Amino acid sequence: MNIQEALAQKVKEAVTSIFKVELPTVEFQPTRKDFAGDITAVIFPMLRYVKGNPVQIGGQIGQFLKDEVEEVTDFNVVKGFLNITISNEYYLDFFEGIRNQQDFGFVSQSSEEAIMVEYSSPNTNKPLHLGHVRNNLLGYSVAEILKASGKKVYKTQIINDRGIHICKSMLAWQRFGNGETPESTGLKGDKLVGNYYVAFDKAYKAEIAAMVSNGVDEKVAEKEAPILLEAQEMLRKWEAGDEEVVGLWKTMNQWVYDGFEITYKNMGVDFDQLYYESNTYLLGKDFVEDGLQRGVFYKKEDGSVWIDLTEEGLDEKIVLRSDGTAVYMTQDIGTAIQRVKDNPDVKGMVYTVGNEQDYHFKVLFLILQKLGFSWAEKLYHLSYGMVDLPSGKMKSREGTVVDADELMEDMTQTAAAISEELGKLEDYSEEEKQELYKVIGLGALKYYILKVDPKKRILFNPEESVDFQGNTGPFIQYTYARIQSILRKAEELEQDLDSSQKLTDLHEKEKELLKQLQLFPETIQLAADNYSPALIANYTYDLVKEFNSFYQNVSILGEQDQNKKIFRVQLAKKVSEVIKSAFGLLGIQVPDRM
């Protein structure tokens, strides 16, 4: 039982004893910094049960607590707020309890029930861009947070490897490629394929322009441009299993996968299972048929199959075309079911997909529920806001995207420039330096994106570089590095850093740090419940800010009293461990020096 629960119990006892009434709940909040105390009980809500003056009531309860509760050493009442001071012993005991707990804050896996987290899921016709970066970072982080909260997690993605988009790149490569390969050009495979996607669009636009100048209506030209018709023909050939087309498709997709692998590795994300649309796009039809039998769906006269969701406040939605082919929804139904078949322990899924698809997922989840799958009750669309540029939306075809590889490289460069200027790493080898710059640059980028509430839109201005000061990744990494420096020095000085010392007094800054450490476990839980890495980021920032204040105001290694000195080193160490754990949940590494 934590101190707050214990106090709630005691406050109820106090009210029963003094005022002879039962209090259902007690409301607490952390005491504001400008008042004395650690925890504050709010008196106002009690006035419904206890008639009287809030200050007087607060005073009586406060006195009761001080007399009856060992941990309560003092109190004061301001307006309707009872500020309670908790003893140093309580906080010191708490610290002693977590000091050697390696996985402090983490819950060990509590059941065999698994949850599947899908993220990334790119198309294979172009490189990853900033929008994918947000998706990847969010999905990865939420998966890690869920694990830390005690869930068994599978990370997965569905790779959109088939369809008209990849045919466009293939066709353009056939026409204009002159047999280029990643090897012959030295380009990353995804970049090469992406170039042909752009080339297709250029040729397509040129054809439209030519047709329009010959008097063809623009709408008609957009639909009948020869190159587009040819791409559509190619897709039909692919579906028919045409050897040449399928061969080219395999080759070009492999180029893309090789390129993606490098990007994922640099980004530091990974997957437990991969699903390919080319394997799943035919799935789902049987279940539509089954649902049709059971009256979940209905058939229109032309043979197309629909679901009526007007009772749920949505529209009618098609689930199978009149020619019997699958639409996206059909496929998503099939894929979800397939995943549970492959992994019977999966009892829920998280889909990391942009908020432009909110409607799609509402419908998908409803359909799966109506089909009667038990796990359909535990599907969650991790919907996030778009990443926009000052110029508006990013568009691959128009080349207005922020490329993921370039962005990461730029961040590394910036980190290098700042580090060189500060010049604290003269004795590092070139290799060590490069490794470090990457850690810092990526830390800045990841933190910048993850600290924002997922559902909010991010406006990214490439002209203004991501900050390295203030509420940033490098600031937090810097604090970690500082603590490591202290620990290295302390090792040299002390023999018995692990001894547990009996202290009685605590510096105000030490107490604040301990309070902040205490919040870590519940923060992980909250972040898991809300699928929000931003909560972890904000917590870590608060912890680090508190530590820096402590660091700058209180001497650690310079402390004369041995016991205090050892305690402070241990406290600093614990703070650095929590920073590392928390950043691990965000997929951010921490450096020993910087």
Next chain:
RNA sequence: GGUGGCAUAGCUCAGCUGGAUAGAGCACCUGCCUUCUAAGCAGGCGGUCCUAGGUUCGAAUCCUAGUGCCAUCACCA
């Protein structure tokens, strides 16, 4: 037009189930490096919490209406 999301300091963002004088960072201004890393610390400046009603002892937070921005509503993905 229907539906959903968002709106807090010049800029970027916090603000948990309603609670004290709405908090950080950047930018701007003052101090602090012969003692543990100044990517730091201490402080200053800066707000009609989009607007108007309502619920409440109490509203940035909940409800209603409106305004603005974004998304979505296809036998597209």
